[in-house]
Amino acid sequence: MGMRATGSMFGLAYGDALGKPVEFKKYPAIVAAFGPGGPTELHKKAQVTDDTQMALAVGWALLSEGDLVQNLTTHFVKWLKSPDNNRAPGNTCMRACLKLDYGLPWEQASIRGSKGCGANMRVTPVGLVKTYDDDTTAYVAQLQAAMTHGHPTALAASELTAFAVRFLVQGATLHELPGLLLERCRSQRQVMRVDGFSSPAGWDECREVLENLQAVLSTKDDGGDVCARTGEGWIAEEALATALHAALRHPDDSVAALGRACATNGDSDSIACLAGAFHGAAYGMTVWPAEWSKRIEYRDQLAKLGAAWD
Numbered sequence: 574m575g576m577r578a579t580g581s582m583f584g585l586a587y588g589d590a591l592g593k594p595v596e597f598k599k600y601p602a603i604v605a606a607f608g609p610g611g612p613t614e615l616h617k618k619a620q621v622t623d624d625t626q627m628a629l630a631v632g633w634a635l636l637s638e639g640d641l642v643q644n645l646t647t648h649f650v651k652w653l654k655s656p657d658n659n660r661a662p663g664n665t666c667m668r669a670c671l672k673l674d675y676g677l678p679w680e681q682a683s684i685r686g687s688k689g690c691g692a693n694m695r696v697t698p699v700g701l702v703k704t705y706d707d708d709t710t711a712y713v714a715q716l717q718a719a720m721t722h723g724h725p726t727a728l729a730a731s732e733l734t735a736f737a738v739r740f741l742v743q744g745a746t747l748h749e750l751p752g753l754l755l756e757r758c759r760s761q762r763q764v765m766r767v768d769g770f771s772s773p774a775g776w777d778e779c780r781e782v783l784e785n786l787q788a789v790l791s792t793k794d795d796g797g798d799v800c801a802r803t804g805e806g807w808i809a810e811e812a813l814a815t816a817l818h819a820a821l822r823h824p825d826d827s828v829a830a831l832g833r834a835c836a837t838n839g840d841s842d843s844i845a846c847l848a849g850a851f852h853g854a855a856y857g858m859t860v861w862p863a864e865w866s867k868r869i870e871y872r873d874q875l876a877k878l879g880a881a882w883d
């Protein structure tokens with residue numbers, strides 16, 4: 574299984590691009606247009622959304638020399654001001670990045686009550702950095718979340734999302750993820766990674782959705798909207814749970830997993846980008862149709878970041 578980091582970065586962008594046209598569409602309209610499997614054909618000139626743009630921002634910040642908060646601030650503000658930031662960006666990200674650009678310290682720029690999925694839809698690159706030990710991965714995942722989304726659940730969900738990718742790159746199977754992540758909820762509950770922001774309550778909310786996910790996965794797949802049983806994914810812990818739900822219903826067909834993740838009443842692009850990041854980390858670049866890599870927006874950046882961590 575080669576090129577897992579590259580596969581994960583491209584998988585994220587593929588899911589995002591497939592989900593973009595249907596993000597704000599309801600399930601019946603999506604299956605009427607694409608069938609029950611959802612969209613699985615990548616457009617010739619496939620555009621991504623803010624999810625991939627922000628994951629690239631995190632990725633470049635991780636590769637930059639020097640102070641991590643400064644590097645994240647630089648790349649978040651660069652994204653904020655980019656003319657290409659016109660893909661229905663999340664409110665919390667925009668507000669926090671405006672405050673970062675104004676020069677406020679990140680602790681004051683952070684939107685304390687927000688646990689929108691904007692912090693974990695962009696965190697998967699953190700899980701790809703092989704030179705990090707577990708503590709560094711956990712700290713960086715939570716810190717990059719706290720800079721915009723200050724709710725403790727946003728921090729915990731971001732750590733878990735990064736660890737999902739990390740576990741897969743280290744050789745775990747997709748099926749092992751719910752158990753591994755639940756174990757992490759329990760072991761990390763009292764660990765304060767980011768002073769004043771991390772809290773056991775965040776882990777408890779994540780544990781609840783993961784326990785529900787395990788129960789759902791123990792039943793037969795109804796073939797319908799994955800959001801109906803694990804949540805619409807606009808909030809952090811649901812984005813993780815529902816992305817895992819879609820990914821694990823199609824463990825041997827990564828393109829089908831993306832289509833399934835898109836065919837939802839919920840936050841299709843964010844759910845699908847995480848499902849894509851998970852499948853890519855599990856199976857590597859060869860799991861995706863080869864011609865897609867020539868169609869996807871930001872392909873050069875995705876390839877460079879992937880190569881840096883493969």
Ligand SMILES: [Mg+2]
Pocket residue numbers: 622623624660661842843
């Ligand atoms: Mg988006």
